[in-house]
Structures are given as structure tokens and as C-alpha cells.
Amino acid sequence: MAARRLRYAMIGGGPGAMIGPIHRLAARLDDRWELVAGALSSDPARAARGAVECRIAPERSHADWRALIASEAARGEDRIDAVVIVTPNHLHAAPAVAALEAGFHVICDKPIAATLSDALAIERAAHAAKRAFVLTHTYSGYPMVRMMRAMVSEGRLGTIRTIQLQYAQDWLARTIETGDNKQAAWRTDPARSGAGGALGDIGTHAYHLGGFVTGLQAEAVFSDLSAFGEGRTLDDNAHILLRYAGGAKGMMWLSQIAPGKGNQLRIGVYGSEAGVEWDQENPNQLRYTVIGAPSVTLERGGPGGLGGDATRTPAHHPEGYLEAFAQLYSDAADLIVGFDDPDASGQASMLPGIEDGIEGLRFVAGAVAAHAAERWIERTNWG
Ligand SMILES: NC(=O)c1ccc[n+]([C@@H]2O[C@H](COP(=O)([O-])OP(=O)(O)OC[C@H]3O[C@@H](n4cnc5c(N)ncnc54)[C@H](O)[C@@H]3O)[C@@H](O)[C@H]2O)c1
Structure with a gap:
């Protein structure tokens, strides 16, 4: 039986953002992920507009990432598995630490943070929470x-x-x-x-x-x-x-x-x-x-x-950026499923993580x- 789709929330990636939409496309490619919640922008109107475009239910869309994490942590079985962070560099660490402390896995774009001390805080939080932290160094996903x-x-x-x-x-x-x-x-x-x-x-x-x-x-x-x-x-x-x-x-x-x-x-x-x-x-x-x-x-x-x-895709049918990102999302799904079922762990060793960050x-x-x-x-x- 195929594993269930993992649910994620996105922080950043609202209307006009560069990389958030790429993550969303890539996450869908292998059908392993479903976007169900978000704090797509700190501006309430943009966050709400982005949520409509992404078909996120209004009650799971927030303009404040703290409210997003708190409300997802309070949900039942349909809560998210992971938080995807695609904000500017200085806004990676605080939501990453909060998400890890709330028990969620984290997928974050590079660089891991704006400062080394912020990166070390993420490392401490991930180790304490025993949750996965994936860093999307895209180019490591290319075949x-x-x-x-x-x-x-x-x-x-x-x-x-x-x-x-x-x-x-x-x-x-x-x-x-x-x-x-x-x-x-x-x-x-x-x-x-x-x-x-x-x-x-x-x-x-x-x-x-x-x-x-x-x-x-x-x-x-x-x-x-x-x-x-x-x-x-x-x-x-x-x-x-x-x-x-x-x-x-x-x-x-x-x-x-x-x-x-x-x-x-x-x-x-x-x-x-x-x-x-x-x-x-x-x-x-x-x-x-x-x-x-x-x-x-x-x-x-x-x-x-x-x-x-x-x-x-078959040879001579070009693949590129989206597929490389999709590979990271597929590997991340294997890694995260492996946290609950050690026998299910896939080829996650190639995935960039905290140490790489x-x-x-x-x-x-x-x-x-x-x-x-x-x-x-x-x-x-x-x-
Ligand atoms: N892996 C790659 O190839 C790749 C490519 C581009 C960017 N990146 C990385 O992705 C991150 C985002 O870059 P970008 O070019 O998409 O930036 P961007 O400025 O286009 O988008 C940032 C998004 O974050 C949102 N945001 C800002 N503060 C927020 C907050 N407090 N709460 C919620 N949302 C907030 C903005 O509204 C915007 O939607 C950066 O860390 C960058 O280095 C990686």
C-alpha cells in the first residue's frame, strides 16, 4: 500500500515571491506532499490572497507564522507533518526552531540562517525534538x-x-x-x-x-x-x-x-x-x-x-530545476516516514541537512x- 501523502505548511512564498512557488510545484511532482496550511506573507491581505491561490482553507491560513504553528500543533490527526520555510535568510531560524519544538519536521531553503549562532540554535532544536531538518541545496537533487x-x-x-x-x-x-x-x-x-x-x-x-x-x-x-x-x-x-x-x-x-x-x-x-x-x-x-x-x-x-x-523522464526529454527540487521532496518524504517507521527509511543520506547548513x-x-x-x-x- 502506498504511503499516505505528507501534509505541509509553508512560511513565506506568498504572491510575488520567487522560490516558494517552485517548492510548491516540486512538492507535487511525485505526489508525496500536500499543502494544507500556511503563513505565506506577513501582510494579512497577501497571505489571504496567496492562500486562496493555493487552495489553503481560510482557517489554516495565517499572516503570523507563530499563529500558524500554534494552530497546527493544536489540531488532531490532520495536522501537518512538516513546515517549509521560504522566507528571507534572517527569518529562517525563529520559525524553524518553533516548528521543531512543536514537533514538526522542517524543510528550509538555503542558507540555513543569516548567522551561525542562529544555525546552531536550529541544530540544538532539531536534536532535542528528534525531528528532521532538510536544507534545499537544489543542485544535489540533479541526477x-x-x-x-x-x-x-x-x-x-x-x-x-x-x-x-x-x-x-x-x-x-x-x-x-x-x-x-x-x-x-x-x-x-x-x-x-x-x-x-x-x-x-x-x-x-x-x-x-x-x-x-x-x-x-x-x-x-x-x-x-x-x-x-x-x-x-x-x-x-x-x-x-x-x-x-x-x-x-x-x-x-x-x-x-x-x-x-x-x-x-x-x-x-x-x-x-x-x-x-x-x-x-x-x-x-x-x-x-x-x-x-x-x-x-x-x-x-x-x-x-x-x-x-x-x-x-526518458532520455533526451530534458529534466531540470523542478525535478531536482522534486527529488529533494521525495527524499525528504522518505526521511520523514523513516522517523516513524525505521524500516521505511529511504535513500535520505544524500539529502542536505543541518551540518551542511x-x-x-x-x-x-x-x-x-x-x-x-x-x-x-x-x-x-x-x-
Ligand atoms: N534553492 C534555491 O535554488 C533558492 C533560490 C532562490 C531563493 N532561495 C532561498 O529562499 C529564500 C527565499 O528567497 P526568495 O527569493 O523566494 O525571496 P522572496 O523575497 O521572493 O520571498 C520571500 C517571501 O517571504 C515572505 N515573508 C517575509 N517575511 C515573512 C514573515 N514574517 N512571515 C511570512 N512570510 C514572510 C514574503 O512576503 C515573500 O513571500 C531565501 O533564503 C533564499 O536564499 C533558494
Whole structure:
């Protein structure tokens, strides 16, 4: 018998929000989740309008996330299983801690919080409540990223020598935060974004991807941060060097001011035997090169079933962002069902969680410190 759908409430993601609607679409894709409650906006009229659009019953829609959690905790068997948090960074920790303390699992978007101390508070709450905390580092849900990870762990690349990471965008090339762009306004404000600008917003994704694919831990960071946008205090461009355990070297370029770049997240991992490359804007393929042999293109879903269980459509029928998010929601459902029935636990080990969130914020702290000191900062001094 198929497991029941899990019920969730969303905090944030009201009309005009960027990522909340993506979460809602992705959560529906594998039919494992049902949206039944929300505090979609702190503005009552927007929250109510969003609830109507999402078919949330009026009595389960709130403008205050505290009221949402209290009223769901007081419900009977139809109460939610999990809270999904898609608010700006500084508004992750308080609702996450409250939801965990009320006994709900939490799915939260990255970065885990605006500050490391907030992230540590989430960690304490999740451990005390013995509830799941899932961090939606989207790119770990892509089939070909998971395949890359498998290739590295199977030793197909040999010893990893270099990891090249690039996450470049252009949407902050002009200082749109002084206008009415809400997404730009909070991302360029240290009080709401945290100590990193591009570092926190896209750098945490790239950094997680490097560790996810290679399994290597970064040991030291060196960085050159810039705020090119007029009046900006947070970085909008970063050049970063990383030293990984075992001697591998990493290089990262982050930018939100690079004209012509949309959402160009790329990773290349180069070992003593072979190299493999992935590009988020062409996510169904890997370029794989064994030393001395021609480069080959590995196609998702192609011969051998490349991409494994994480694929949903036949080869050459492109999958992308929504499916990657859906994979995280499906894995999260397995993980949460596993909390009640240990035998039912699925392949949740690939899911990013609290440790990944804390590691991401430590990376941000390390990069900010390295820039300020103009020297390498060892991981023991990251935040
Ligand atoms: N995984 C990804 O690929 C990805 C992509 C984009 C954004 N994000 C992350 O998702 C989060 C949201 O980013 P966004 O671009 O969607 O922001 P956004 O500004 O578009 O949306 C934020 C939403 O939160 C709501 N909100 C603010 N305060 C609230 C409160 N007190 N109670 C209830 N709702 C409240 C706003 O009304 C809005 O609906 C950020 O942490 C961001 O880093 C992740």
C-alpha cells in the first residue's frame, strides 16, 4: 500500500515571491506532499490572497507564522507533518526552531540562517525534538550531479586534484535594490542576508556542490571579495581559493554582476585518471574525459540508465530545476516516514541537512575573514 501523502505548511512564498512557488510545484511532482496550511506573507491581505491561490482553507491560513504553528500543533490527526520555510535568510531560524519544538519536521531553503549562532540554535532544536531538518541545496537533487558523485566515490577519476566551481549571474549588475525589487533589497542588506552577499546567496550552493560531489572537506580558504554595485556593502563578486583535505585544490568564481550570465553554475572535477564536468544550464549531460581517450558525453537516462532513480523522464526529454527540487521532496518524504517507521527509511543520506547548513555559513565566515585579513584562513577559524 502506498504511503499516505505528507501534509505541509509553508512560511513565506506568498504572491510575488520567487522560490516558494517552485517548492510548491516540486512538492507535487511525485505526489508525496500536500499543502494544507500556511503563513505565506506577513501582510494579512497577501497571505489571504496567496492562500486562496493555493487552495489553503481560510482557517489554516495565517499572516503570523507563530499563529500558524500554534494552530497546527493544536489540531488532531490532520495536522501537518512538516513546515517549509521560504522566507528571507534572517527569518529562517525563529520559525524553524518553533516548528521543531512543536514537533514538526522542517524543510528550509538555503542558507540555513543569516548567522551561525542562529544555525546552531536550529541544530540544538532539531536534536532535542528528534525531528528532521532538510536544507534545499537544489543542485544535489540533479541526477547527473548524483552520478558525478558516484563516479568520484567509485574511483573513476582517480585521486582528485582540482575542483573548479563557478556560479555567475548578472541580475545585480545594476543597483536594483534601490528600486522596488524586494529580492534584491533583502539580499544586499547584511541584517537580512547575513555576512555574505553573493557568498551567502549562491556561494553556499557552489560550496555545497563541491563537497557533495567529491566528498572532500575544505581545510582553508583565501578570498577576494568585491562590492561593485554603488553603495553596496555586501559582496556581489568573489574570487576564492580552497584547499581540500588530501591535497586537492579548489577555485571558485561567484558573481551576480557578470553581464550575460544567467544562472551559470558549473563544476569540473579533475583527478589523476579522468575529469568530469557539469553545467546547470545543460543539466542532462556530463562531459567525461579519461586521460588519453576522447571526451564522451554521458546523457541522463541513456544506455545504462544513467542518473539512476533520480530520473523521471526518458532520455533526451530534458529534466531540470523542478525535478531536482522534486527529488529533494521525495527524499525528504522518505526521511520523514523513516522517523516513524525505521524500516521505511529511504535513500535520505544524500539529502542536505543541518551540518551542511552550518558548514555553508562557516565557509561564508571563513571567506569574509580571509578577505579582511588578506591571507589564508584555516577551517578551525571559520566563524
Ligand atoms: N534553492 C534555491 O535554488 C533558492 C533560490 C532562490 C531563493 N532561495 C532561498 O529562499 C529564500 C527565499 O528567497 P526568495 O527569493 O523566494 O525571496 P522572496 O523575497 O521572493 O520571498 C520571500 C517571501 O517571504 C515572505 N515573508 C517575509 N517575511 C515573512 C514573515 N514574517 N512571515 C511570512 N512570510 C514572510 C514574503 O512576503 C515573500 O513571500 C531565501 O533564503 C533564499 O536564499 C533558494
